[in-house]
Amino acid sequence: MRITTFTSLALIATIAIAGCTRADRFGEGADGAGGAGGMAGANAGVVPGSANDPTSAAYFNQTIGDRVLFAVDQSTLSPSAQDTLRQQAQWLTSNPSYQAVIEGHADEQGTREYNLALGARRANAVMEYLVAQGVAESRLRFVSYGKERPIEVCSTESCYMQNRRAVTVIAGGALS
Amino acid sequence: MGGLASLSVLSLPPARYGRPSASLPRKGTPMKLILSCLMALTLVIFGAPSQAQDGPLRIEITEGVIEPLPFAAPTFVAEGAQAQQYAQEITQVVRNDLTGTGLFRLISQDAFISQITSFESPVQFADWRAINAQALITGAVSTDGAGRVVVKFRVYDVFAGTELGQGMQFAGTADGLRRMGHKVADQVYSRITGEGGYFDSRVVFVSESGPKDNRAKRLAIMDYDGANLQYLTDSSSIVLAPRFSPNGDRVLYTSYQSGEPRVHVLDVGSVQSRILPSQSGTMSFSPRFAPNGQRLLYSATNGANTDIYSMEIATGQAAQITTAPSIETAPSFSPDGSQIVFESDRSGTQQLYIMPAGGGEARRISFGEGRYGTPVWSPRGDLIAFTKQNAGRFHIGVMRTDGSEERLLTASFLDESPTWAPNGRVLMFSRETQGETGSSALYSVDISGRNLKRVTTPSGGSDPNWGPLQ
Known part of the structure; x- marks a missing residue:
């Protein structure tokens, strides 16, 4: 009996949502986020924007590592996570045209809302660490996806440990 | 009798x-x-x-x-x-x-x-x-x-x-x-x-499709038995945990449409959805209406800290209800609006607490083994439904409001998000199955633990919320 109502509802919802853009869904890093504009040509033989161009997002994602992992229900940064984050901070400091969004994630073992809050704790821990290392806070923000965006789909610890992550997603750059 | x-x-x-x-x-x-x-x-x-x-x-x-x-x-x-x-x-x-x-x-x-x-x-x-x-x-x-x-x-x-x-x-x-x-x-x-009925009622939920690492979610509404399903949003943004107003005229939900989780309110009659105001740089989620339909409770995250807030819907005026440095979320009002039940990990793990709706001292009510979350006050006022996690399993359970007489009604790899039928005698919840091909579906169960069954939906479903008797 509500067909009329909901047809129009769906229409309006569609209109409302059309045009919205989604942040990088999987935290795989920002391919083509603009790193190519960095220092192209500074090093002969380096393909600008590739993983061996130290000013590229690809370098950040692959060589430094864009993510750190956490223990179950924890947001403490392990020594190796701190090491990754120190390098992230150095890179961000020497590539000041980039911004970063830190995405916090949880594995599926947990209730949805708690995991959202837990993902925020993890992302916040990363953000605070980067700021303490000298990255301007205004260049950083964070968002939690809770357990909504796993990258591994098995239901064992080998997957869960990859999903309990905070990913530093680089954006911007190329402000020539 | x-x-x-x-x-x-x-x-x-x-x-x-x-x-x-x-x-x-x-x-x-x-x-x-x-x-x-x-x-x-x-x-x-x-x-x-x-x-x-x-x-x-x-x-x-x-x-x-x-x-x-x-x-x-x-x-x-x-x-x-x-x-x-x-x-x-x-x-x-x-x-x-x-x-x-x-x-x-x-x-x-x-x-x-x-x-x-x-x-x-x-x-x-x-x-x-x-x-x-x-x-x-x-x-x-x-x-x-x-x-x-x-x-x-x-x-x-x-x-x-x-x-x-x-x-x-x-x-x-x-x-x-x-x-x-x-x-x-x-x-x-x-x-x-001798109980109230619940058949002439509707359920709003998150319709899910696709694999775990690429799951599409959209809000949908249907009769309690799965008939007359209609979608309320498309799947371009993550949507979570819709909740009906007391008379079913509006739905609160969390959407990532703006890029971050934010509470939205959708008016079912006029078919308009709008974002509720929130402090910039914070995430807001886990909304639930007050029994008078004029206010809501929700969680907001500021830095590492998540607390519960109350907001007047008409004015957007918000007040902070909890102040602990821990995670406080999943609030639900008592039917008379005087108290709230919520989850907090202030003790080190997720547990359930009750406190006055306007703020004040919180009293822990869950003391069993494991972790407790997603508490929902029964429309009859007598019971709290919850999700319990213990020894690698998830359960839907009920307890009295003083924490006594805990009864687990289900057990599986992952059950969560209970919601009460209007008569307080049946619960609906979501169940996710394990592994690569895992998917989520809606189930219902009596508060006696009997009559567990799947609710028919065209694709997967999660976060059900049962509306009032029409």
Whole structure:
């Protein structure tokens, strides 16, 4: 009996949502986020924007590592996570045209809302660490996806440990 | 009445049952039902041989039912050729509602000795007793020239030889047939169990499709039994945990449409959705309406800290309710609005707490092993439903508001998000299955732990929220 109502509802919802853009869904890093504009040509033989161009997002994602992992229900940064984050901070400091969004994630073992809050704790821990290392806070923000965006789909610890992550997603750059 | 004792009354000799000569007042006065503008459904209580209300035909739900009550529901009499199809559809809805509770068992029409060919003919109780029908539902459906459909029905306590309650009639348009059937079934359920019904109600939930690492989510609304599903959003943004307003006119939910989780409110009547104000740089989620429909509780995250806030919807004015440095989320009001139950990990793990709705001291109520989350106050006020995580399993459970009498109703790899049926006797929740091909589906279960079953949805579903009786 509500067909009329909901047809129009769906229409309006569609209109409302059309045009919205989604942040990088999987935290795989920002391919083509603009790193190519960095220092192209500074090093002969380096393909600008590739993983061996130290000013590229690809370098950040692959060589430094864009993510750190956490223990179950924890947001403490392990020594190796701190090491990754120190390098992230150095890179961000020497590539000041980039911004970063830190995405916090949880594995599926947990209730949805708690995991959202837990993902925020993890992302916040990363953000605070980067700021303490000298990255301007205004260049950083964070968002939690809770357990909504796993990258591994098995239901064992080998997957869960990859999903309990905070990913530093680089954006911007190329402000020539 | 004691549960099992009252059940056993059903098999006592007929002599104990009937008090047909008693002159009793009619139960209640004719109700005026307020329904959507799309269907004017009217209710008439019509003259009937008034009979005992306090007869023995009664199911006590809290104790659980071991043996479902056998009932006969002959296809309602079609008064006119056009009503034939309608009569069949309505009768089928009534049958499905009742048998779906697990409390009733439908007797096959093949077993019938009597046929009901006219709504007004006297019932041959002996014929229904002979096939052990404890309850008999008769009905008739007619149409008028203006496109209105009218359904009349009576419920009989067969062994007492009396009518249970009074005959009633509902009228509506042909697109409201299912609702008419649900209303009849709610009446039957209510008269036999003494509880409020829940069939004429809707559920809002997150419809899910696709694999775990690429899951599409959209809000959907449907009848409690899965019929009449309509989508409310597309899947371009993550949407989470929709919650109905107390009268079902609005839905609060969390959406990533702006890039971050934010609470939105969708008006079901005018079909408008808007984002609720929030402090910049914070995430807001886990909304739930206050019983008066004017305020909501929600969680907001500031840095590492998540606390519970209250907001007046009209003005957007917010007040902080909890102040601990830990995670406080999943708030739910008591039915009278005076208290809230929520989860917090202030003790080191997720546990349930109750505190005054305006703020104040929180009292922990969960003390069992494991972690407790997603508490929801029962509409009757007596119980808290929750999700429990212990030893690698998830459970849906209920406890009293002081934390006593914890009962786990389900166990699986991942159960969560319980929501109460309007009568506080059934819970719906979501269950995610394990592994690469895991998917999420809606289930319901009685508060006795019986009648666990899957709710039919076209694709996966999660985060159900059960709306009010319409």
